[in-house]
Amino acid sequence: MMSKRDTIRKVEEDTLAPNHLPSYETAIYEGLHQHRDSVRNDGRVDVKLDSRLAKTLSQFIPDYTDIPQLAQAAAAQGPPPEYVEAAERYAESKTFPVKLNIVIQVVGSRGDVQPFIALGNELQTYGHRVRLATHDVFEDFVHKSNLEFYPIGGDPSELMAYMVKNPGLIPNLKSLKGGDIQKKRKMVKEMLEGCWRSCIEPDPQTGKPFVADAIIANPPSFAHVHCAQALGVPLHLMFTMPWSSTRAFPHPLANLKFGDDGVVDRMTANFVSYSIVEWLTWQGLGDVINDWRRTIDLEEVPFSEGPVLAESQKIPFTYCWSPALVPKPIDWPAYIDVCGFFFRQPPQYTPSPELANFLKNGPTPIYIGFGSIVIDNPDEMTTILIEAVRSAGARAIISKGWSNLGGVESDDVLFIGDCPHEWIFANVAAVFHHGGAGTTACGLRYGRPTTIVPFFGDQPFWGDMVALAGAGPKPIPHKQLNVQNLADAIRFCLTPEAAAAAREVAARMETENGVATAAKSFHANLPLEILQCDILPDQPAVWQFRRGKVHIKLSKQAAGLLLNHLKIGQKSMSLHETRTYIIENRRWDPVTGIVSSAMSAGMGMARGATDIVVKPIQVYHQQSKMKSADIDDVMRSSTSSNLQTPSQLLSLAPAHPDTFERRKSPGRGCGSTTGAAMKASASGLGTFFKAYGKSYLDVPMAITEGLRATPKLYGDKVEDRAPITDWKSGAMVGGKNFVIGIGEGFADLFYQPYKGGRDGGAAGAALGAGKGVLNMVTKTASGALGIFAYPAQGVYQSIRTAVKSKTRHSIAAARQAEGEYLACNTSINIETVLQRFDETCRVNETGKIWERNFF
Structure with missing residues (x-):
């Protein structure tokens, strides 16, 4: 598969005509508003393929009618063959030439963390030092696996509860009223900061210095590419859910709705669905991420780039599922792998006498459990489960999970606490669960027919894949679960046909080693x-x-x-x-380039102007609340001591020095409040002038880039320019663009009519003459403007690098500290x-x- 950057370039070069020029950013803004109202009750997004956004995005996808051609184009992108061959050799001997500090950043439930523990242990066999950075509650779980642990904050139970209530991308009204959104955004900010600290801070337990040399992450950790950019180290993403655009199947959160015009075909629709879901995701958290990026001295990610960073930056990706269940799509490039499920070594486990007796005394039971899912009404769920088991004439072991199911006694049902899936799945006839990738993998590994009751995320996807393999019925969304459909699912899973299909999947999975293959993929993509x-x-x-x-x-x-x-x-x-x-704001043409850069500057100036007034008021209110809190402390103390008069209150000073000291301190008086308000107002003024000044750089840059890109729109090739990182590179790009622009601009006055006449006769010559004139105007204008725009951008980057140096100094200090430790x-x-x-x-x-x- 071509990355989005290459995809867009290819299509613009080969297929777009002037009358098909898409107003790209306008279509995105308008299309997002259309799709925001398209979120279903199950959290999936209705992707309306007759919308302007879908039609626009579909124009940027190469139309490969030849499947071998598509596979060849995808395979051409990836690590060099010699890297892949070397990784094979390293895997055989469990060695790698370089021993790295690797931080694995994981956000999610225990089921999300567990596969990465297996990966971390595998990487340790190569001699790497591995740190797993995840939620605080998993500290013991990680340490018991002999991996280093770093806490990033965030509460997985709250995340699970939020996702059950809001399974899709757009929150429901109840969550908005209850303040869940702000809580989630605050939690995301906490985890972003925790992920950054996990890259550069010493081990919390031993104090041993640590600076990451490489990052492995699952996409929901969000901080991954930004941490990698700040450190300048390799990043490798790994996930259990399709996250890369493909024609093979739609995004798991997308529900495709085809229009009557038939403009977008099925394969193109699948591909487009990923972009739409990514735009909606970024729209909800982009501002939180950009605010945090500023704290580590990185520039904001442009709105048009944020959702596609993984693909535009060609980040290596390894998908942790069995190719026997979901084969790798042919349009994924070589740096995207499907390696197999991650399995850890089955832990030692001795069942309780109660569990052992239940297994012995009767027919083999089924297993039901929803793991880390937090269910709104556990009593109602418990009743449904018990009645369905009775109706099907089965016996069941039910895991209480985080929802604490149970409270009802039954001879045919046993409620249990924590029990390793590897052990319990090997001793039951079928499994019924929420459809987490790890849980699904474990059930299929032991050849157990599976019914999935999905709540959110990739769970419906895995339910569909299991049903497609014949190893279980169609998934039953948890809001549709009732006694009848669950009993029917139990009966289906206990049929010989379902058991045979599950055993066939297990047999194919037995030849795979997902953890070892993922480690090999990681090594193959290292420079x-x-x-x-x-x-x-x-x-x-x-x-x-x-x-x-x-x-x-x-x-x-x-x-x-x-x-x-x-x-x-x-x-x-x-x-x-x-x-x-290098994350840059790409420009498609001069018109949309000018509009978007002007809008960005205007929004920045408006935000600064607002802050001039609003921030001082916020500071005043904060100071007032703090003063009131101090007075309340004193009054409570006076009440407890039965003191009533002002002189008695003053006598409290020796007994409560902290309270009185805070009240007398320079930071808490009227003068300090005024000073803080003035400082806040000055901050807003600085934001205003920063946006105003930056517009003098961004607008000329947008015009220059838009003019330079214009020939792409009618099939001419435009070479990529070098990235601008400092004043030297800016001057070089400006000079080269001037020479090429002036030279090619005037040359095209003669070459384009000749080329058109050669290929299309008189009509082609006339069209070529028009192209020649247009090229002369756009290329020479871009060359002339670029003499100022590119060097100015380079100077800005140099100044910014010099000024925004706090994070680089922190990285340098951390690396030096680890170097001193290692030297000693x-x-x-x-x-x-x-x-x-x-x-x-x-x-x-x-x-x-x-x-x-x-x-």
Whole structure:
């Protein structure tokens, strides 16, 4: 599959005509409003394929009618073949040339965390140091698995309860009134900050320094690509739910609704559904993410780029499901893998006497459980389950779960607490659950017919896949669950046909090793050629040392040893990036470019103007509340002491020094309130002028980029320009664009009519003459404007890099701290390191080739 960036470029080059020019951002804004009202009760989005948004997005998808051509185009994108071959060799010997600090960021329930524990243990066998960053409640679970743990905050039970009430992307009215949205946004902010700290802070338990060299994450952790961008390290996403655009099947949260005009076909509709769901997701949390990005010195992600970052940045993706159940679509590129389910080693478990006796005394029971799902009415659910089991003439083991099901006695039903799925599934006849990917995988692994009662997310998707394989009936959404349909599902799962289908899936899954394949995929996508330290090649490079002609990549430990022995100085070192992420606001044409940049500037100025007035008022109210709280503290103390007069209140000062000190402190008086209000107002004024000043950069840049892109709209090829990261790159891009723009602009006056006449006769020559004139205008205008716009953007980036340096200093300090720790706790021969450094410096200066030897 082509990434969205390449997809859009390909289609604009090959298929769009001037009269088909889409007003891209306008269509998105209008289309989002249409689709916001299309969320069903089950949380799925009705994707209206006759909407303007769907039709516009469909124009940006290559129309491959030749399936081999599509597969070839997808396979061309990915890690080099030699990387894949090397990863195979490393997997056989459980070695990898570089030992990394890997942080795995996971947001979700225990079922989401458990597969990554298995992955973390697998990566440890390669010699990597692995930290699992997730919710605080899973600390013991992670530590018992011999992995390092870092708490990111967030309450998974609250997240599960929120998702049950709001299974889709748009919250219901009850949640809005109850304040659930603000709670969720606050929790997301907490987790974003926790994920960032998990990349650079020492181990909370041992104090051992840690700075991530690579990040693995599931998409709901949200912080992943932003942390990777700030650190300049590789990122690999892993998930149990389709998250990458494909023609093979629609987004699991999308319900496709075809229009009467038939403009969008099924395969295109599937592909478009991912973009629409991604836009809606970003619309809800984009501002929270951008606010947090500013705290780590990153620029805001443009609205048009936020939803497609994973695909536009070509982030490697590994899907943790069995290809026997859902094969990899042919339009996914080589950097997207389907590896198989993640299974941990079955834990040691001894059942209670009650459970053991229940299993022995009667026919093999079924299992029912909803794990981490928090159900609104557990008593009603319990009644449905028991009556359905009785109606089907079966016996059942029911897990109480987070909803604490139970409270009803029955001879044919046993309610249990925590019990490993691996053990219980091996001892039942069929399984009935919510459809989490891990739970689904475990049931199929043991060949158990499965009925899924989905609540939200990817659960309906897995229910459909199980039903398609014949290993269970169609999923029963939890709001539709009743005694009759559950009893029918129980009867179906106890048939020989269902058992045979489940055993067939299990047999195919038996040949897969999802965890090992995922580790191999992770290694294959690492940029090994720039990852290794030049002195200690089994360690990752994190520093660039420069002195004259000498350029050397150094690991944390190598730098620590060399600093300790005065071989290098801190001023000669800069942060080394092993993966660079350039996030730019792409422009499609000059008109929409000008409009969108002007709108952005206007919104920024309006926000600043509002803050000039609103922020001082907010500060005043906050200060007033704090003062009232202090007075209340004193009054409560006076009441408890039966003190009534002002003199008696003043006598409390020695007994309550903190309260009185706060009241007397400079931060709590009238003068300080006025000062804080003035400071807040000045902040709003700064926001206003910042947006106003930035418009002088953004608008010319948008016009220049739009003009440069215009020839794409009628089939001409436009080369990608180099990214602008500083004043040097800005000047180079501006100069190159000027030369090419002026040269090609005038050349096209003659070349385009010739080309048109050659290919289309007189009519083609006339069309070519029109293209030539239009190219001359747009290319020369872009070249002329670019002389100012590109260098100005480069200067802005240089100034911003110099000013916004707090996060880089934090990263540098954390890397230096870990380097010092490793230098003091090393078994490496220090003299060998110093000698290797001297040899490398000589080789750099003479330009000779130096062959590294691994220790």
